[in-house]
Amino acid sequence: MTPPSSAVERARRALGARLREIRTDASLSGRDLGRLAGWHSSKISKIEYGRQVPSEADLRIWCLHCGVEDQAADLVESLRAIDEMYTEWRRVQRTGMRKHQQSAVPLYERTARFRIYEPSLVPGLFQTREYAHALMSAVITFRGIPDDADEAVAARMDRQKVVKAGVHRFAVVLEEAALRARIGGADVMAGQLGHLLTLASQPNVSLGIIPASIDRVIWPMSGFWIFDEGRVLVETPSAELAITQPREIGIYTKAFAELSESAVYGPRARSLITGALEALDAPPN
Structure with missing residues (x-):
């Protein structure tokens, strides 16, 4: 990639x-x-x-x-x-992050099948309010944009209705690093990891974790979201890339399939999440 x-x-x-x-x-x-x-x-x-x-x-x-x-x-x-x-982030977010969160709602609502890969963060649809606030506050500071974190988090939480509705399907693959990157401190991460365990039990959610210890078949890459068969979004520090060309979408579809094969599911995935939870209490080296 x-x-x-x-x-x-x-x-x-x-x-x-x-x-x-x-x-x-x-x-x-x-x-x-x-x-x-x-x-x-x-x-x-x-x-x-x-x-x-x-x-x-x-x-x-x-x-x-x-x-x-x-x-x-x-x-x-x-x-x-x-x-x-x-799409330049400064153009999209020149008045803060709330509008960008709200602008994605129609795409989320019409998507039947989400395929999401994230190497270092919990995806927005699965974030707790506290995790989302800590993350967005950091983004706002980094980009030097107006601080509307409270409103942006509220908009992100509202978008999560598509997960709770039960009519959309979610295949999510995370690198184990996403479970261990501390966003907002130990208490926030504990709540976030507990929330992941809850979501993983939903019938419309497939949650896979790629263990850090495996021999890689495919390398870690930038996070991306596939919306049905018609669009891929890739977020970078400076921009959001929207891919609509079928050939390009096919590359990401193939990548997601291979990443999915490297992931573990069910009890093994839950074990990695609980391991990350237990590590929060471990004293630093």
Whole structure:
């Protein structure tokens, strides 16, 4: 798995390669197309190699002069998908975190099957109020955004209705490190781990833990969420990446399947959680 920003770059290069193919199929050189469109030929090269993002108008002009106007709408949709993929946190969260929490509600409500992998944190839908508050407070401080932690936590708790409703299915795979990363201190972690044990017993929840001691078949990677078959979200320190291209979704689907095979479930997973609970009382080395 490559970094999320690399996925965006690949998508831009794929769009450029498709445009290059359209141009060559029309028997036009870059200079020819530039002359017809009124552009410098360097613009053609930059777009085709992903170094410049075309506008929607550019795509329509390209298709017009290459005689494939029927492909313009599809190309525009590809461009919009790329634009949606990379969302700067400062733009999304410039007024705090509450709005971002609320904006995801429609996606959560319409998703029937969630597949969630987290390497170092308990996922938001499974967080206690105290754990969520400690985590969001840290994020707010790190990003230097307005402090609306109380409102953002309330919005996150409201989103958890999809877990309690019982009509959505959740396959969650955590690295053991997520059980042992102390967020908010020992008391907060004890409550969080106890909550995980409760959720793991729900019939619509499958909770797998990848033990730290196993010989890895697949390496730890950035956390990601798969929503049915249509969208993957990957969160990084600076951005949220939304992936909608089927080929890219397929890569994450394969990764989740392999990570799931490395996880333990049922009594063995509960044993890892209780082990993390017991470690909270152990004196530091």
